[in-house]
Amino acid sequence: MADIETKPPVTTGKEEQRAAARTRVAERAQSGDTPGVSPDGEEGGISEAARRFQALKQSQALKQSRKEREAALLHRAVDIAPRVSAESLPEARPQKAPSLPINRREFLTYAWGGALTLVLAQGGLATLWFAYPRFKAGEFGGVFTLTSIPERGAKPVENLQGKFWWTNAEEGGMIALYKVCTHLGCLYEWKDQTRRFECPCHGSKFNQSGRNIQGPATRDLDQFVVTVLDSAGNPIDQTTPDHRYVVAGEGLTYKIDTGRKIQGRPSDPSLAVEA
C-alpha cells in the first residue's frame, strides 16, 4: 500500500509524451544543434531567414568573445589564484553519480546468473567429454618381430601393417621410422632417384636415416622403440631417445613396438641441402 502512495501522480500518456518532447527540444536547443528554437518547443513566428541571421550573429559574437574570455582566464590563473604547490592541492575528483547500493533482488540475479553460467559451462565440458573418442593407444600396431635387415645404407624396407620404414642407417644401426611426416601427417615415400624420403604434400625431405634435410618439417622423423634379442632370446639393445640406432647384425631378432613412439629430434640446420 505504501509503495503505491509514494508514486508520482499518474499522468495520461499524451501528457507524458508532450513533456518528453519538450525536454528533448530544450536539450537540443541548449547543445546548439538547432539554433533559434526556443526551449518551449514553439518555432512559430520566426521565419527561416530570421533564424539564420540570428545564428550568424550568435556565432560571430561567440568568436569575438572567446578570445576575450581566454585572455581573462589566463589573467585570473596567473594573478589571482593563490600560490600553492601542486602537492597541497586537493585531488580533483570527477563528479560521481550517487552510488546505488546492491539490493537483495540485484544480488540474487547475479547469484543465479552466475550459477546458470557455471551450469552451462559444465554442460559444454560434458559435451566435449562425451565426444572424446574411446580408443586404445597404439591400436593399429602391436609388436612386430623381424629377423632380416636391409644392407647398411641401402633402401629402407617398408612395413605396411606396422606403418614404418625398416632402415639400416648410413651411420650404422637399425631404426624403425614411423611412416607419417612430422609436418602435417602425410605419408612420405622413399625415392630411389634422390635416395631420400620425400613428402608429397608440402615437400619435406628426410635422408636415409630419417633426419630432416629440407622443407617445412621442423623435426626428424619419429621412430618406434626397437628391442634387439640375441639368438638365445636375451635382450641386448633397445632404442631410447638418447640412443636412437640399435645394433645391426645377422642372426639377431628385432621386436618393433608400434605402441611406443619416440619423437624425432629438432631439425639440424647443418644437414640442410639445397633444393
Next chain:
Amino acid sequence: MVGQDIRSRGLRGYLGAKADSVFERITAGIPWRDFRKMLRGDPPDRPNPRLKPHSESFWLHIKPTYYHESVTRFTHTFRLGLLSTYLFVVELITGLILMIWYAPTPERAYADMVRLLSNVPMGQFVRDIHRLAAEAMVIAVVLHMFRTFLTGSYKKPRQFTWVTGVVLLIATLFLSFSGYLLPWDQLAFWAVTIGTSMAEASPTPPGAGWIGTALFGTSDWVGQFVNLLLRGAPDIGAGGLLRFYLLHVFFLPLVVIFFFFFHYYKVVHFGISLPAKEEEVGQDTANRVPADKRRYYLMDIAIDEIALLSVVTFVLVAVSAFFYDAKLEHIANPLKTPLHTTAPWYFYWLQGLLKIGDKVFWGLVVPGILIVLTFALPYLDYNPSRRGKDRRYALAAGFLFASWIVVLSFMGLPLYAVQSPPAEEVVQEFMPEEGVGPIREIPWSELEIGVYDTRTFQGSVPYSEFERVILEFKERIAHDPGLPNGSGIITVEAAGPGLKRIKFQIDYTDRDGKPAQFIKTFYLHESSLYWEQFTF
C-alpha cells in the same frame, strides 16, 4: 446474408468480391486491382497498399519497404549479399537431395558416390551443382566482404555487422571444407588429414599443462585433444567421417543460419550505406530516405532480385550440365598419400604459409592474427571518412593484403617447392596419380597394345590422339634439364578382360654420370570412362 449479397451485387459482382478477398489474403494486403497496377508500373493508391505485406507477411517483413535509389544501383553492392544467401539456399536444397543417396560410413560412402554418379538419374548433375555452388558461395562471400571494405561500409554504426559477416565467412569456408571428406576419396582423406594435423599444432596455453598431465598423461595436450575430437580416433576413420558429416549437414549450417539472421537484421536496421559521395563525412543518412529517392521493394527491387537470381540459377545449371564435373578420385587409401596432394583452392594461401616453415607459427599464429585483425578492422580503422581519397592508406593496405594472399596462394600450388625427382614429375604430368591427364583422356580403343620407344617412335600423319601424346612425351623428356640423355618407353599390355597395364620407363644419366631408370606402372579399366567425361 449470402443471398442478400448476391441480390444486391449480382452473382458476378459477389464472386468477384469474394475472389478479391481471397487474393488479398494470399498477397497479405494487396488487392487484385493494385496488384495489376504494381505489375504495370503505375504509382500506388493512397494509402499505399503495397506497404502492408511488409508488416503482415513473414517473408516480406524481413525486407525493407523501400531502399534509397543510390544503393539499388547494381554497381554499388553488386547484390553480393543476396547472391551469397541464395547460393546457401541452393546448397541446402541440393545437399538435402544428395543425402538421400549417401551414408557416412567408410564402407558405404565411396560406393554411394559411385552409385550416385553412375546409377542415379541426374546424380552427377546434383552433385556438380552442389559443388559448384559451394565454390561460388566462397567467391561471393569473399567478394562481398571486399566490396564492403572498398566502400568503407564497415564504419560506424555498422562495425558489428562486419563482425557477424566475418563469422559467416569463416563458417562458409569450414562448411566447404567439411564437405571435402564426405566422398571418402583420396583427395578427401588427405586434405582432411592435413587439416586436422594443423589443428593438432594448437599450442597449450601456459598454465594449462596440468590438466593434460592429469587426464591424458601429457602436458602438451590441447592440439592432441582438438585433433582427437575432430578425427574421432588417432587416424581418420569411421568416427572422423561421421563427425565431419555432422559438422557439414548440421552444426555449420545452423551456425550460418543463426549468424545470417543476426547479420541481416543489422543490415536492415542500419540500412545499406549510401555511396560515400552522397553524404557528409561522418554522417549516416541511410535511414533517412527523401520521398523522391525511394525505390520500393514491391515491385521494382523484387523484380531486380528475381531476375538476378534467375540468371545465376541458369548459369549454375548450364555450367554444371556442360562444363563442370565435380571430381571423384580413387577410394581413400590410408596407406598411400598421392603425389601433389593439395588443399582446396580457397586454402592455397594457408598451404603456401605452411611451406614457409614451422606449422605452429605459420599454420596457426599467422592465420590467427589475420583472423583477429579481420574481426577488429572496423574498430582499428578510426578514420570516419568513407571516401576513397581520404582512405589512401587503408585502401593501399587492403590491396597489398589481397595481393599477398594471391602470392601465398601461388606458393600453395604443388609446383612451388614440392617437386619430386624430374622423371617422376614427367610421368605425373602425363598420368597423374589422381585426376585425369592426357593418357587417360585417350579413348580406350585408340590406346593400342604395344611398346612405344621415344628413341624410335615416329607415328604416321594424321596422328592419332595417342600418337600425339607420345610425341609430346618425347619432347618433354628431351627438354628436361634434369634428365640428360633421357628417353622413355611406354608399354601398353592387356592385363585381363577390359584391363590394360600401362608402364612408363624413363632412362637417363644421373648426377654421377651413371645410367639411371625410373619405372611406374598404372592400370586402366575400360569402364573408367575418363574419355567420355572429357569428350562430348
